[in-house]
Amino acid sequence: MKILVIRFSSIGDIVLTTPIIRCLKNQIPNVEVHFLTKRKFENVLQFNPYIHKIHLIENDAQPIMLELLKEKFDYVIDLHKNLRTKYIKVLLHQAFNSQVQTRSFDKLNIRKWLLTNLKINWMPDKSIVERYFATVKELGVTNDGQGLDFFVGEANEIKKDDIPMSHMLGFVACVIGGQHETKKMPVAMWQAFCKELDFPIILLGGKEDAAAGEQIKTVDAVKIYNACGKFSFNESADIVSKSRFVITHDTGLMHVAAAYKKAIISIWGNTVPEFGMFPYYGFNNLKTNVAPMSYLIQNKKLHCRPCSKIGYKKCPKGHFNCMNKLSIQEILLVANQLKNKK
Numbered sequence: 028m029k030i031l032v033i034r035f036s037s038i039g040d041i042v043l044t045t046p047i048i049r050c051l052k053n054q055i056p057n058v059e060v061h062f063l064t065k066r067k068f069e070n071v072l073q074f075n076p077y078i079h080k081i082h083l084i085e086n087d088a089q090p091i092m093l094e095l096l097k098e099k100f101d102y103v104i105d106l107h108k109n110l111r112t113k114y115i116k117v118l119l120h121q122a123f124n125s126q127v128q129t130r131s132f133d134k135l136n137i138r139k140w141l142l143t144n145l146k147i148n149w150m151p152d153k154s155i156v157e158r159y160f161a162t163v164k165e166l167g168v169t170n171d172g173q174g175l176d177f178f179v180g181e182a183n184e185i186k187k188d189d190i191p192m193s194h195m196l197g198f199v200a201c202v203i204g205g206q207h208e209t210k211k212m213p214v215a216m217w218q219a220f221c222k223e224l225d226f227p228i229i230l231l232g233g234k235e236d237a238a239a240g241e242q243i244k245t246v247d248a249v250k251i252y253n254a255c256g257k258f259s260f261n262e263s264a265d266i267v268s269k270s271r272f273v274i275t276h277d278t279g280l281m282h283v284a285a286a287y288k289k290a291i292i293s294i295w296g297n298t299v300p301e302f303g304m305f306p307y308y309g310f311n312n313l314k315t316n317v318a319p320m321s322y323l324i325q326n327k328k329l330h331c332r333p334c335s336k337i338g339y340k341k342c343p344k345g346h347f348n349c350m351n352k353l354s355i356q357e358i359l360l361v362a363n364q365l366k367n368k369k
Contacts, residue, residue, distance in 0.1 A: 030104060032060065032104045035084070036068060039282045040155075041064060041071045042283060043282055052078075076178065105132060108132050146330065152312045152314050154312060173309050174308045177283045183259060185258075190229065197271045198252075199224065199274060200272075200284070201231065203255065206278065207340065216350070220274075225363075226362075228251045281306060293306055294350075296349045299325070301333075302336055326352050
């Protein structure tokens, strides 16, 4: 059997598909699992041993169709569900006289709209991972409870000389980056936190976060190492794997941290865990108490939150209280508990 799994973006969403990939491979005899994603996200999956072949697209799906038609898939599991995936499924369906079976993920867009716009929460108490599994139910594939996977590749493993000697015996990974500004805690708040935490810190993010990292680093240039923009995503993931615990925004490295079974302090701005994108370890739903593994830091008192299921460049209301009103002392309290655990 050949199965094509589709998820175009983004990093976190793709990492959240990894239990599906693993369970398809392990539970269906002699199956080939293929994956279709955007070229810029190839590194997220390129070392995954459960994938037979990765197919890559740019913005246009048409150029990839000849390659996909040659594979003669039996099933297409659509975990993205948009117009491009519909186009791909229709063409594959027609090319093989309806012999290709297709199943699509239910994005629950109406329920998300209700939560975002009317603050009516009809979202299920489930990780998006468990909702992904509904698409493969008829194949007899079930959740093995092992959580997420991430594989960095040997070449991307961090060497001793890559981080300061002062951080060799342990450090906290602080992910200060994020795809949208309304998901990111302000620099001044990171500075206030890092000043109080008595433990080595490595700041993680992309090149676009390097300047913010330098500002945060001014608090203590010895204690704080600014790694933003200095490492590839997979190298940053390896740093996460070697950390004592992780403090992060709602972003891709949060899910990588969960894949490595790290304790996570996740900081939430305009988005909410109720969308199903909270740290997932294979057994926990939102209302399940999984301490000391996952701590959600969020402002639950705002009537304007969530204002988006993704994020914005700036707060639509202008006050950004979903972040500005968070308690640094609450984050510090949990961080001090975690750093003292053996």
